[in-house]
Amino acid sequence: MSKINLFFITFIIVLSIFQVIIFNSNSTAGANLSKLLNEIEAIEKNNDIINREIARASSIATISEKASASGLITNQHIVSLTVPLPLALSGRSSL
Amino acid sequence: MERRLRFVFNLFCFLFITVILRLFFWQVTSFDKLKSAAEKQTLTSLTIAAKRGRIFSSDGSPLVINQPAYLLFVEPYKLKDIENTSTILANVLDIPVASIAATLSDTKLRWVPIADKLDEKKFEEIKKYNLTGIGFLENSKRYYPESSMAAHLLGFVGKNSTGIDQGYFGLEGYYDEQLRGRDGRLKIEEDALGNPILSGKIEEIPAENGRDLYLTIDKTVQFIAENKLKEGIEKYGAKGGSVVLLEPYTGAVLAMASFPSYDPGVFSSFPTEYYKNPVIVSSYEPGSTFKVLVMSAVLNEGKVTPDVKYNEEGPIEVGGYIIRTWNQKYHGEIDLAKILEYSSNVGMVFVGGKLGHAPFINYIERLGFGNLTEVDLEEETSSSLRPKNKWYEIDYATASFGQGIAVTPLQMVRAVTTIANGGKLMRPYLVKKIRDSKGKEIEILPKTEAKIFKPETTNVVAEMMAGAVNNGETRFLNPSRYRIAGKTGTAQIPISGHYDTNKTITSFVGFAPVDAPKFIMLVTLSEPTASPWGSETAAPIFFNIAKELFSYWGISPS
Numbered sequence: 001m002s003k004i005n006l007f008f009i010t011f012i013i014v015l016s017i018f019q020v021i022i023f024n025s026n027s028t029a030g031a032n033l034s035k036l037l038n039e040i041e042a043i044e045k046n047n048d049i050i051n052r053e054i055a056r057a058s059s060i061a062t063i064s065e066k067a068s069a070s071g072l073i074t075n076q077h078i079v080s081l082t083v084p085l086p087l088a089l090s091g092r093s094s095l
Numbered sequence: 096m097e098r099r100l101r102f103v104f105n106l107f108c109f110l111f112i113t114v115i116l117r118l119f120f121w122q123v124t125s126f127d128k129l130k131s132a133a134e135k136q137t138l139t140s141l142t143i144a145a146k147r148g149r150i151f152s153s154d155g156s157p158l159v160i161n162q163p164a165y166l167l168f169v170e171p172y173k174l175k176d177i178e179n180t181s182t183i184l185a186n187v188l189d190i191p192v193a194s195i196a197a198t199l200s201d202t203k204l205r206w207v208p209i210a211d212k213l214d215e216k217k218f219e220e221i222k223k224y225n226l227t228g229i230g231f232l233e234n235s236k237r238y239y240p241e242s243s244m245a246a247h248l249l250g251f252v253g254k255n256s257t258g259i260d261q262g263y264f265g266l267e268g269y270y271d272e273q274l275r276g277r278d279g280r281l282k283i284e285e286d287a288l289g290n291p292i293l294s295g296k297i298e299e300i301p302a303e304n305g306r307d308l309y310l311t312i313d314k315t316v317q318f319i320a321e322n323k324l325k326e327g328i329e330k331y332g333a334k335g336g337s338v339v340l341l342e343p344y345t346g347a348v349l350a351m352a353s354f355p356s357y358d359p360g361v362f363s364s365f366p367t368e369y370y371k372n373p374v375i376v377s378s379y380e381p382g383s384t385f386k387v388l389v390m391s392a393v394l395n396e397g398k399v400t401p402d403v404k405y406n407e408e409g410p411i412e413v414g415g416y417i418i419r420t421w422n423q424k425y426h427g428e429i430d431l432a433k434i435l436e437y438s439s440n441v442g443m444v445f446v447g448g449k450l451g452h453a454p455f456i457n458y459i460e461r462l463g464f465g466n467l468t469e470v471d472l473e474e475e476t477s478s479s480l481r482p483k484n485k486w487y488e489i490d491y492a493t494a495s496f497g498q499g500i501a502v503t504p505l506q507m508v509r510a511v512t513t514i515a516n517g518g519k520l521m522r523p524y525l526v527k528k529i530r531d532s533k534g535k536e537i538e539i540l541p542k543t544e545a546k547i548f549k550p551e552t553t554n555v556v557a558e559m560m561a562g563a564v565n566n567g568e569t570r571f572l573n574p575s576r577y578r579i580a581g582k583t584g585t586a587q588i589p590i591s592g593h594y595d596t597n598k599t600i601t602s603f604v605g606f607a608p609v610d611a612p613k614f615i616m617l618v619t620l621s622e623p624t625a626s627p628w629g630s631e632t633a634a635p636i637f638f639n640i641a642k643e644l645f646s647y648w649g650i651s652p653s
Contacts, residue, residue: 023294030286031288048161048235055240059240060156061241
């Protein structure tokens with residue numbers, strides 16, 4: 001038997017052993033993968049719930065309700081820091 | 096001996112051929128069938144549900160998002176205690192016991208859905224009983240953080256005839272294809288325990304989540320508009336009402352509110368007639384608010400100048416009909432600004448007459464009446480204009496002051512936007528940006544549909560409208576030192592060929608600040624009982640909203 005043939009036979013045997021080892025280790029990795037996928041799903045679900053709670057807490061309806069409950073009221077008068085022009089300079093009769 | 100050998104040889108040949116043929120049958124002829132049968136035993140096929148796109152307001156706040164939900168199903172043949180299970184489910188789901196018991200007792204059924212879109216709370220409540228024969232499938236449902244706010248705009252998600260989620264009305268209906276996304280599929284080889292075999296066959300077509308919509312709607316403006324409208328409807332005893340706010344230079348919708356409304360989260364609890372958005376569906380006669388458009392048309396055509404005088408001396412007769420002013424008061428010689436200020440019907444007949452019949456209809460058509468505005472909402476409708484050969488003298492006369500012509504609130508406010516923005520007719524729109532699940536964005540730009548009026552014309556009419564606010568019936572409502580252009584409208588409701596004298600639709604259309612309008616708003620009230628006039632019902636709501644907007648946007652007095 002030539003050296004080349006011997007090399008190929010050995011190589012095939014080594015690969016076969018590797019295949020068995022990898023398949024063997026992968027046979028339990030499926031369960032781990034399944035566990036990880038479930039965890040991702042649970043985290044995504046929690047994320048959706050938290051997003052919902054944040055959206056509810058920061059909604060304008062909730063803020064307005066809390067502001068009213070705290071005694072805050074809407075300012076009924078507009079306060080302007082600018083000084084109105086004298087009538088003669090405003091150029092408008094409607095003022 | 097030779098004969099026996101030949102027989103054995105032939106028998107072997109026959110058996111060999113039979114085996115070959117059988118193998119051919121299995122491996123070639125039945126290949127697909129057997130492969131599929133084998134895959135059924137080892138491969139699990141799953142649908143990866145695409146998440147429906149979310150909807151955000153202009154500041155990025157969520158208006159519609161998704162939340163976990165569950166489909167509750169029962170396998171009746173697995174049930175142990177039907178009576179107890181029925182009672183528990185009936186209590187939690189608020190369904191009659193008899194109805195559930197009848198379903199659960201039917202042992203011929205293998206799998207029956209009992210309730211869909213259950214929230215987390217109900218899911219946990221049922222789960223804690225640990226009932227046999229009961230199961231859940233996880234899905235999602237819409238959640239509205241602002242509750243029923245902007246319900247008419249948003250629409251809702253229901254089931255179509257095949258049981259698949261589908262958007263109906265408003266944005267959910269119009270953008271259903273964009274929001275829906277595309278479900279994915281996963282084929283994976285599994286072991287006896289249901290765990291994936293990593294070295295086995297895995298085929299995945301990933302799900303493509305729906306696209307998110309970013310609106311032009313400002314949620315604070317929407318909130319203010321809804322609150323003030325609701326207060327106004329209660330105060331003036333109206334049957335309903337609407338408010339629509341646009342950005343004059345772009346046509347972007349800032350707020351759109353109508354009452355009566357509904358909660359899209361529990362839409363099935365409300366009458367179906369509430370689902371339609373009155374701003375784009377309900378036609379009404381605009382009344383005096385229409386006068387500003389006729390006035391703009393006649394000035395734009397150069398048929399009259401603003402200082403032309405009209406002698407308002409009494410009722411006039413047109414085509415055998417008598418036309419009067421709304422309050423039976425006549426002011427003698429008045430100019431065009433005063434015609435608007437006094438909201439003179441007879442004055443407007445004079446103005447409409449100066450415009451001429453053909454230009455009159457031409458302007459109505461070019462301003463978009465009789466056609467859809469093509470706003471991005473599902474259910475828009477429009478009343479048709481009367482055929483040109485069916486317009487008689489009296490029709491031109493009454494149309495000049497807004498009677499005998501039907502418009503939707505959105506058509507009306509869009510038309511008046513031309514006066515606020517220098518003459519351009521804009522296409523109203525609600526979605527300014529669409530973002531897909533990979534982050535790619537599509538910007539939606541404002542669209543100018545037509546150039547209707549010259550800026551010189553709109554400047555003059557805007558000043559006339561400002562004068563109407565300052566000196567007309569609404570002068571006590573105008574916040575001091577703010578320049579607001581506006582016009583009241585009161586239209587009787589046509590019923591069976593005549594006008595009901597007791598029922599009106601009141602309105603107020605206006606924009607502010609006059610010199611650089613930040614918003615244009617139309618308020619309409621249906622059948623107010625406190626007063627039949629626009630100046631006493633719709634106008635106060637307009638000014639209440641405007642005052643809040645001045646504070647919110649930090650608009651200083653002129």
